[in-house]
Amino acid sequence: MAELLGSSSVRSGRASFCLRVVGFVLLLVFAAAASASRDISNGTSKEPNPAREEDPHHRSNTTHHKKAFPVLSFNYEHVRTPFEISLWILLALLMKLGFHIIPRLSHVVPESCLLIFVGLLVGGIIKAIGEKPPILDSTLFFLYLLPPIILDAGYFLPIRPFTENLGTILVFAVVGTLWNAFFIGGMMYAVCQIEGTGLGGVDLLSCLLFGAIISAVDPVAVLAMFEEIHINELLHILVFGESLLNDAVTVVLYHLFEEFAHIGTVTVADAFLGVVCFFVVSLGGILVGAIYGILGAFTSRFTSHTRVIEPLFVFLYSYMAYLSAEVFHLSGIMSLIACGVMMRPYVEANISHKSYTTIKYFLKMWSSVSETLIFIFLGVSTVAGPHSWNWTFVVLTVILCFVSRMLGVVGLTYIINKFRIVKLTKKEQFIVAYGGLRGAIAFSLGFLLTNDKMKDMFLTAIITVIFFTVFVQGMTIKPLVDLLAVKKKKESKRSINEEIHTQFLDHLLTGIEDVCGHYGHHHWKDKLNRFNKAYVKKWLIAGERSTEPQLISFYNKLEMKQAIMLVESGSAAKLPSTLSSVSMQNIQPRAQPRGRIIPRISKGREEEIRKLLRANLQKTRQRLRSYSRHDLMIDPFEDNMSEVRFRKQRVEMERRMSHYLTVPANRQEAPPVRKVRFESGSVKVTVLLNLCRCLSIQMYNILFSCHVSSVLTSEAQADFLRGKKC
């Protein structure tokens, strides 16, 4: 009893401390937002800070006033913009941190809701102060906030389920979105025609435009929500794939209706052009992305000597793909996805393990920051934006969105199920329909509309729908998933067994398809693989890895991961069990003395393990002769703690290795492996710092040398002329 009281008081103590921390952080937010809003909303710089000390000598010349040398001066204008941007991002992340400290909240309410709520608060405070809160600028959103999220999604897209369900996904994305757009637009128009709603001024094309904006499922919101509910792979890829691929439809519809809304009439030729435009936009986007992807893969083939900048190539090529597609009004999202998907298998075969880790964590980091910022800005913009609340319009929009989504999914599934091997059950259909969230893309597209009185009404309705889907649907989907007992994601690492048997089944099914004369999924996949192996891999993968079969690279990766885990944790847990099975195979029938049996391991693996151990165990003894910024081996910034740790690990490991290598190991239970994350964390920071240092120094060098050379040439010319004269 006393224990319970004690623990509850400790918990409440911790909770009140957390609340105090959160409260303090909120105060910081308001202060920063107040100063930040001035800059972002106005766009023009205000009066310079009166404390500027830039031209003291002018003033001293005119006033003959000798000023004391300023020991400490205040010059905020100089750093205003980057300072405020960094402060916003920092505070957004602190918010995110705060939510996870508060124990109960993050389980009940999804993070996106909390972030929007914080945005609302911040916007409210800013407004209360009297400043104009910043609005989610469409350029900022489409060019800076959206690409990282899409790249993260595209680069790590699980290809196998995606291609297996591609037909379903495409039907949902294209036909489903079209249905939503026209249904919502049409019904809105019909209702607007009814007398008494005061909406007579809304014409058909505007309604259709509105329908096009609101109909698309948003990848950011879907990602944010599905991250937390851990639903099974099939449903995840269906909804998520749909949200990605419907971008092409949205782009075309939006531009189409926007054009026509100005002109006022639509002809059949225009509709036909619209269809053609759709194909151009989607296929063109994919083509652009594929080209950049191939370029990126090709570049990565030559980066074996400059490992530090490898991740940058991935990021830059992808970003260029996105921007290039946006130039031609093609679908930027599809371009980005195509680039990531195209690049990934070849880049991963070429780059080092550290670069792979860097890419993974950078993408996750950027997409996380972007997501946080988007949701907070959504909240702030809600408070800021001009609103025109029309009960009929807004309520109707919400209801229609929901209804049309349900109808669309159910109707399309009925048709799709005729073609699927594994049919979609009613429960799954419901989750797919319920998971169709709207998000910031709809808001930004609405914001891009030209200013007329309907824009405010549209924006209000869009925001309401976004809030409804994110809050209501986002919060209730988790209990619904549990209630309906939908299959959850099976958390498991891919084992070598699964890989072998999956490949085996692939070959088997291809063979059976060939026997039946049926050119199905497996047949084409097999053809693609053959083409890939025969031609593409030779060009895009460096060295001998181009001929490595997939099974072998998978196995090597697995062994590498294990070896790294081995080194990090300092325990040789996994090693003896594999050694034991090998030793059991290699023991001759005649009895060996139960003493020193040195087991044989394959040369390759031995080399690998030896290399890894050598690199990590001898770090303490190695002293750098010369510092080179391209070296990732030892960082002079590494503190003494890691040295002590390495020394301890080395002693431990040597003891255990000698033990295991000399005694015939029986099958032992693996002792619990201590996961030491420090190693990978320091690798990341090291790579990051090296990267930035490398780049900034290069840039400085280039600029400096340009300046120097220009000075030198002018001087050289002067000298030459003088020399000539003499």
Next chain:
Amino acid sequence: MGSRASTLLREEEIEEIKKETGFSHSQITRLYSRFTSLDKGENGTLSREDFQRIPELAINPLGDRIINAFFPEGEDQVNFRGFMRTLAHFRPIEDNEKNKDPTASEPLNSRTNKLLFAFRLYDLDRDDKISRDELLQVLRMMVGVNISDEQLGSIADRTIQEADQNGDNSISFNEFIKVLEKVDVEQKMSIRFLH
């Protein structure tokens, strides 16, 4: 019935095949025309050479084993019934079949039977175990000639070590099922036969 060659497919045969394998009428007719197109000797049965004439099968690493799977123990010819019986394993599982007849034996395309078919492709000597050598043979076929024996050996060892639970250093059918429980076999081992 029996081994008498018949170039035309009779209705009662179609009905029997339908009952045994679960294919629909149109699917059976379609596959029958494929069967006859493969049957160059026109004697109502297929031999191994007929299968080997299929070009894609020749470059398939598992081509020989797949061909062997069609032929029952020790025979060199397969008739249409046998052909269909093998292909029935790859029919998609339908939900309504589960409720039909609890007393009847499991249909050919149930999950267990699909896995059994795949298992038998590994286990050539039919001792209900995949031994290390059998696994090595399959791996060698899938990986090609460039990989050393030692590396393949360590892969095979690791595979067996992961799957083996009763310590007999080979993979039994139950262990095989257990390893593949996370794989969506119903989708992976099904072909959508066109109607």
